[in-house]
Amino acid sequence: MNELDILRxxxxxxxxxxERARERVRADLLxxxxxxxxxxxxxxxxxxxxVATAIAAGLVAVQNLGDGRSPSPxxxxxxxxxxxxxxAARAAEDDPFTAPRxxxxxxxxxxxxxxxxxxxxxxxxxxxxxxxxxxxxxSGRLQVEMLxxxxxxxxxxxxxxxxxxxxxxxxxxxxxxxxxxxxxxxxIEGAGSTGHAEVYSVFExxxxxxxxxxxxxxxxxxxxxQVPGVTVDxxxxxxxxxxxxxxxxxxxxxxxxxxxxxxxxxxQSGTVVRDTTITPEKAGNSTxxxxxxxxxxxxxxxxxxxxxxxxxx
Amino acid sequence: xxxxxxxxxQEQPKVLATPDEPSDxxxxxxxxxxxxxxxxxFDRHFDAIHGYVARRxxxxxxxxxxxxxxxxxxxxxxxxxxxxxxxxxxxxxIASNLIxxxxxxxxxxxxxxxxxxxxDTVEGHSEGVARRLDAQALRARLAAALLDLKARDRxxxxxxxxxxLSLEEAARALxxxxxxxxxxxxxxxxxxxxxxxxxxxxxx
Numbered sequence: 001m002n003e004l005d006i007l008r009x010x011x012x013x014x015x016x017x018x019e020r021a022r023e024r025v026r027a028d029l030l031x032x033x034x035x036x037x038x039x040x041x042x043x044x045x046x047x048x049x050x051v052a053t054a055i056a057a058g059l060v061a062v063q064n065l066g067d068g069r070s071p072s073p074x075x076x077x078x079x080x081x082x083x084x085x086x087x088a089a090r091a092a093e094d095d096p097f098t099a100p101r102x103x104x105x106x107x108x109x110x111x112x113x114x115x116x117x118x119x120x121x122x123x124x125x126x127x128x129x130x131x132x133x134x135x136x137x138x139s140g141r142l143q144v145e146m147l148x149x150x151x152x153x154x155x156x157x158x159x160x161x162x163x164x165x166x167x168x169x170x171x172x173x174x175x176x177x178x179x180x181x182x183x184x185x186x187x188i189e190g191a192g193s194t195g196h197a198e199v200y201s202v203f204e205x206x207x208x209x210x211x212x213x214x215x216x217x218x219x220x221x222x223x224x225x226q227v228p229g230v231t232v233d234x235x236x237x238x239x240x241x242x243x244x245x246x247x248x249x250x251x252x253x254x255x256x257x258x259x260x261x262x263x264x265x266x267x268q269s270g271t272v273v274r275d276t277t278i279t280p281e282k283a284g285n286s287t288x289x290x291x292x293x294x295x296x297x298x299x300x301x302x303x304x305x306x307x308x309x310x311x312x313x
Numbered sequence: 314x315x316x317x318x319x320x321x322x323q324e325q326p327k328v329l330a331t332p333d334e335p336s337d338x339x340x341x342x343x344x345x346x347x348x349x350x351x352x353x354x355f356d357r358h359f360d361a362i363h364g365y366v367a368r369r370x371x372x373x374x375x376x377x378x379x380x381x382x383x384x385x386x387x388x389x390x391x392x393x394x395x396x397x398x399x400x401x402x403x404x405x406x407i408a409s410n411l412i413x414x415x416x417x418x419x420x421x422x423x424x425x426x427x428x429x430x431x432x433d434t435v436e437g438h439s440e441g442v443a444r445r446l447d448a449q450a451l452r453a454r455l456a457a458a459l460l461d462l463k464a465r466d467r468x469x470x471x472x473x474x475x476x477x478l479s480l481e482e483a484a485r486a487l488x489x490x491x492x493x494x495x496x497x498x499x500x501x502x503x504x505x506x507x508x509x510x511x512x513x514x515x516x517x
Contacts (some may be wrong), residue, residue, distance in 0.1 A: 003505040007474040010452040014364035017376065022359060025380040029355055029387060198495055201502075252503050270506050296510025 002209050005124060009135045013145050081232035084243060085221045091263035092217035099213060100128040100164055100305040106211055107313060109302040110267070122298075125309045126209070130163020134309030142310040164210055172215040174222035181223065196229045197249035203227075204247075204256055208268045211303060234260070235269075237297060242266055248273055257297070269297035337400035341393045351390065355383050358404050365476045366408055370415055371422055378415070382408045397485070405476050406486035409468055416464065426456035451509075458508030462501050469494050470501035 100106060105125040125134040132146040171177045181199045203220050206212065212220070224230050224245070233244045237257065246255035257267040272294040304313035335343075337354050344351040362382055367375035385407050386400075393403060412419065429449060459467055465487075472483040484494035 003502055003509060004470075004474040006451070006509060007455055007470070007505065010455050011368050011475070014367045016360050017363040017367075017379070021363075021376045025359065025376070025383065026352065026355065028380060029352070029383055030349070198499055201499070249499070249503070252507070254503075254506075270503075270510065272507070294507075294510065296506070 002205060005133065005209070006122075008133070008145075009124065009143075012137065013143055081230070082225045084232045085225050085230075085245070088243075088245075088258060088263040089218040089221040092212075092221060093214050095214045095217065097211075097214050098305070099168065100211065102129040102165055104128050104305050104307055105134065105309050105311070106164060107302065107304045107306050107311070108209075108300065110298045110300050121301075123312075125306070125311075126163065127309070128164040128305075130166055132309070136310070144309045167206055167210055168213050168216065170216060172213075172219045174219045174226070177216075177219045178223040178226055196227055197247050197254075199227055200224070200230060200247035201254065204254060204268070207256055207265055208298075208300075211305065237267070237269075237299065244269065244271075246271075257299075265300060265303075267297055267299040269295055271295045336398035338393070338395045338398045341390050341400065342395055344387075344390055348387075351387055354386075354400055358401060359383065361401070361476070362404055362408050365405065365471075366412060368475050369412055369422075369471065370418055374415060374418060378408065378411050381411055385411075399482075401476075402478055402482040402486040405472055405478060405483075406488065409472070409486060413464070413468075420460065423456040423460045427453050427460060429453055454508055455505065458505045461508070462504060466497045466501040466504075469497040470505065473498060 105127050107123070107125050109121070109123045111121050123136065127133070127146075132144060134142060134144040137143050171180060178199070181202045182195070184202060203224055206220060207217070227247070229247050229249075231246060231248075233246070234241050235244050235255075235257075236242075241260055243258040243260055243263075244255040245258060246253045248254075253271045253273050255269045255271065256265065257269060258264065259266050272292055274292045302313065306313055335353075337357065340350050340353050344354070359379065363375050363379040366378045366382075370378060382404060386404055389407075393400070397403065429452075459471075462470065468487060469480075469483050472478045472486055473480065476483075478486060480494055480498060481491055483498070484491040487494065489497075
């Protein structure tokens with residue numbers, strides 16, 4: 001479960017602008033581009049995207065780099081946790097696995113909720129080449145959203161919406177993979193807790209939002225052994241004890257849930273580790289206070305590869 | 314890593330570019346002397362920019378804001394970094410600045426959406442009764458979460474989630490270092506995740 005996907009799916013896919021709107025803007029643009037400078041409808045706004053943001057960037061950069069942590073490639077985690085990760089890696093290597101074709105879709109069905117709040121069942125499809133996502137909207141209509149290739153773009157950089165094919169091309173050597181993840185999230189290896197949390201998030205997203213070739217999945221678990229702050233614990237979910245493989249950042253521990261026998265991925269969760277006020281300014285139905293121990297989980301019910309968006313296995 | 318092949322994207326309403334077509338950067342450079350070249354950049358990106366603005370501000374403002382984005386882009390094209398083949402981050406950056414001027418409209422919109430689903434957790438909350446959240450209630454929660462975010466965190470989150478920019482591109486769009494964008498996104502995602510968990514304590 002990935003909140004970026006949820007956020008995308010929860011809003012209707014915008015309809016393309018009406019043709020006449022496009023034509024009007026095109027005409028404006030043409031008139032604008034051929035007009036003499038003093039007749040320009042819009043004053044030059046050099047500051048936009050320029051000076052203002054540069055100043056902001058400078059300020060923010062100073063604040064942000066101020067944590068002064070020196071690189072600390074700390075060999076990461078306690079022995080018992082490392083043993084669980086190694087076992088998970090071995091189990092992954094034995095996975096029977098057939099890679100999806102580029103034009104196939106990865107189907108995921110999940111129950112999302114917490115002990116205290118209603119559950120929501122969610123089904124979604126992601127195209128293996130990263131070219132699209134699909135889901136059923138509130139009226140039960142299938143929405144297929146194709147992601148457009150952009151002009152002059154290099155082969156899709158890895159991002160939160162990367163497809164199976166981008167992910168499957170990653171290095172399967174754990175050290176190389178870990179370096180790749182640190183490069184992706186920041187150029188400085190070991191630079192502060194947030195960097196490690198973000199690396200953890202990258203791996204978490206790959207495991208929770210995709211199917212993975214066995215050697216890559218194994219490499220992810222082994223790479224996580226070397227990410228400071230990663231810990232392994234167990235928790236009971238629906239009467240079943242599972243491993244939580246997680247990383248704590250500030251007040252939130254993000255977790256992957258693994259079966260204790262097969263080490264299969266069974267879900268994902270977030271646990272609040274200390275009481276936190278989100279913000280007092282409220283509207284609608286969200287809240288200010290969250291308490292240590294609050295949990296939310298997305299339990300995976302089905303993962304499968306299908307030929308069409310909307311198709312169930 | 315293979316680029317999506319042409320036929321894998323045949324569902325597309327139109328193909329935006331092929332490897333043989335000039336990049337945005339090339340077109341923008343040419344448009345310095347031949348302004349009409351800019352039209353191709355417009356054709357490539359207008360729908361996406363319009364859609365992004367519509368999601369954030371509603372359709373009512375989308376036409377104007379999307380239009381102004383391209384007029385400003387045209388005016389500022391001499392300052393375009395020609396090393397960046399894809400103009401999308403640059404255009405989203407301009408659009409983001411324009412959207413920021415309509416913050417009140419944006420906030421009103423999220424607030425209305427948040428209220429529209431405000432009942433979802435009040436009733437039927439007894440233990441053991443699992444209720445499905447409908448899409449409207451989910452959107453309400455998300456809208457409330459978006460309201461709670463700092464504007465600059467929300468900006469990065471939505472550029473990644475709705476505009477489908479990579480983190481690096483979002484950073485470029487906003488003119489901030491990648492590390493800054495990363496920590497903003499991280500914060501925004503964590504808060505969104507918690508809001509999705511639907512914490513209802515303290516609700517009256």
